[in-house]
Amino acid sequence: MARKIRVLPEALASQIAAGEVVERPASVVKELLENALDAGATEIDLVTQGGGSALIQVSDNGCGMGREDALLCLERYATSKLARFEDLTRLHSYGFRGEAIPTIASVSSFLLQTREEEEPVGTEVRVEAGKLLSVREMGRDRGTTVQVRSLFSHLPARRRFLRSPSREQVHLQRQLVLAAIAQPATTFRFRHGSRGEGTVWPAAAAREDRLASIFGTEWIEALLPVHGDRPGLALSGFLSRPGIGRPSREEQFFFVNRRPVESRMLSSALQEGYRHSLLRGLYPTAVLWLEIDPARIDPNVHPAKREVRFCEEREVWSLVVDAVGQSLGRWPSVAFPAPAFPEAVTERAPAIYRFADRGVSPRFREDEAPPAHAIQEELPPLVGPGRQEGADDPRKGRRPLGVLGSLYLLVETGGGLMLVDQHAAHERVLFERLLSAWESGAGGMQPLLHPVVVTLPARDAAALCEELPVLHRLGLEMNEMGGGAFSVESVPARLSTLDWVPFVQRLAADLASRKGPCAIGRAEAETLAGIVCRRAVKAHDRLSSEEVERLLADLFACRNPDTCPHGRPTWIELSYGELERRFGRAGSPGGCGFLG
The missing domain is CATH 3.30.230.10 (Ribosomal Protein S5; domain 2)
Structure with a gap:
């Protein structure tokens, strides 16, 4: 009976393995850059052509290899990174399997040039589609150069799956960026095309400096x-x-x-x-x-x-x-007067209205002017951990001017003009208050007159059981009834009217899907975000100057005053610099003549 099972030829096995390790030119760049970094290189040069399909060349000043190692690295599973299985538990190198070089050589025209510092001459190895063509001595400095040409030229089916050279170039450059960010102390040089202009990222003492050289100073700032x-x-x-x-x-x-x-x-x-x-x-x-x-x-x-x-x-x-x-949450919490912001304001307002300036005669009807004590004294500056030194504090010199579109508070600041979305701002204030009260247990627990029964699938029920002690500390007391059923007995007092069935169902599903231990926090936060959206002031709700001042003070006392619970911005600012640029005044020493 004829045999049906056979051992694949080594060349075919290498090409099959290459399908896993070498998906596209970017994969080659990744492996070669990692080899250079593992060799201790402090300078790496990358040259590409045709999106990497025509040429990929990586040169480094690392430790290099002798003749025997240069030949041995072409064998599958030959590596200097591992000696035993236990080494995987203390791995500090990028490579460790010994697959990259032989698989790349099996699908390209491959050239390796290398020299150890102790050796008088270097070694050059040429391979074509996995077949060794030549080995010779050569003169060169310490380090290694790997040249990969005509990638997948012997595998037209693989080559057809490559994207356009420009698209492949995008993937290739991302691998270079990743290596450069990972190793800021290494100098990287890159050139695409035979006459392409080169890019240099010099060695950096700090990660911020490397990021600035790649993406620009404004990006990192x-x-x-x-x-x-x-x-x-x-x-x-x-x-x-x-x-x-x-x-x-x-x-x-x-x-x-x-x-x-x-x-x-x-x-x-x-x-x-x-x-x-x-x-x-x-x-x-x-x-x-x-x-x-x-x-x-x-x-x-x-x-x-x-x-x-x-x-x-x-x-x-x-x-x-x-x-x-x-x-x-860049803004540290600050204690403000206890009275809470009103839950709703029903008086309707015209599209635009203003507030009186302190120390200036009102420019509108006297009965619209707020009392003198309405505008609070300037608050001490708060500099959160994320605030850049010297950057404007959005509360510095704050002075409410009026309301635009019955929604956006116009506020003059030390840096320019701030627009605050009154609904989003009030959402953020109420959200953080309610979340803090729930997490701290303020208000206590309230037993339900009629306990709520929730039935869950077996997987969700098992996940929820593990977190019942945590939920009890948050004010939600539930008892397991068997068969996937749970009885909700007590709830946080401030949320006693909430529909707890969908809340528990969503929470259990999140826990079961292993979305992490923050599933409880996510479920409660989403619930609270929906509550405060309904309770916050809306567009056309007219606010007094006292209410505006309190809202602004409370907003900038929040841990995260920049967005509402749904992620929308609560405020934006037009700086004086931006206004001058838009009005063409930036860089004009003489202004507009007699108009100034």
Whole structure:
């Protein structure tokens, strides 16, 4: 009987493996850059042509290789990074499998030139589609140059799946950016095309300097710093400000122990931190570095090493969400007079109305002017952890002027003109008060006259059972009845009229889907956001000057005064510089003649 099972030829096996490791030219760039960094390179040069399909060349000044190692690196699973399985638990290098070089050589015209410092001459190796063509001695400096030409030329089916050269170039350059961010102490040079203009990112002493050289000084200055620590975990990086987002995740960069990674968990934790600071459909800009004990992660879960698995995913999730939330809450809390802002104002107002200026004769009817004590004395400046030194405080020199469109408060500040959305601002104030009251247990628990019974699927019920003690501390007392049923016995006093059935159902589903330990916080926050939206002042609700002052004071006492709970901006500012630019006055020393 004829055999049906056979061992694949080595060349065919390498080409099959290349389909996992080398998806496109960007994959080649990633592997070669990581090899250069693992070799200790302080300078790396990248040259490409045709979006990487025609040429990819990476040169470095790393440790280089001798003749034997230069030949051995072409063998599959030959590596200097691992000796035993246990080494995976203390891995500090980018590469470790020994697959990249042989698989790249199997699908291209491959040239390797390298020399160790101790060797008098270097070694040059040529390979064509996995077949060794020549090995010779050559003169060169210490380091390694790898040249990859005609990628997938021997595999037309693979080559047809590549995008246009310009599109492939975008993917390729992202890999260069990731490597450059991960290793700011290394100089990177890049040139595309035979006559292309080169780009240089010099070695930087700080991560901020490297980010500024890549994206520009304005890009990094517009971000907020973020920091977080847990036992065995350290998070640092930069985030976009509340309310500012992009339609894609292209400007999100994650690094775990300096390794660029793609992580759904980290991305969703980041988005969770912005849940009430950014409109749905938008994504924040972020550069996050996570340092963790290598024994607590598994980098061997993806053929291209793009992903890592965390042993304690919930702990990492919680760290990211908490750190992001603290960074976005840039304004420290300040005690203000106790009376709460009115729950609703029913008096209707005309489209535009004004407030009297302090110390200036009213320019409208005297009966519209507020009493002298209505405008509070200037509040002491608050500088939150994310506020740039020297930047304008939006409350400095604040003076309400009037209302535009029966919705937007016009406020003169030390920096220009501020427009405040009165509905969004009041939403933020009520939301933080209600959330704080719930989390602190203020108001106590109120037993329900008729307990509410909620029946859940088995998976959701099991997840909810684990969190019942936490919910009890928040004022929500539930008892398990068996068969997936729960009885809601007591609720937070301030939320006694809430429909608790959909709340519990949504909460349990979130917990069961492993969206992280913040599922409770997310469910309660969404609920509170809906409540305050209905209770906050609306457009056309006319506010007195005293109410405007109180609203502004309360808003800027919030942890995150920049957005409403739904992520919409609460205020925007037109700076004097922007106004001068728009009126053509910027840089005009003489102004407009006699008009000034």
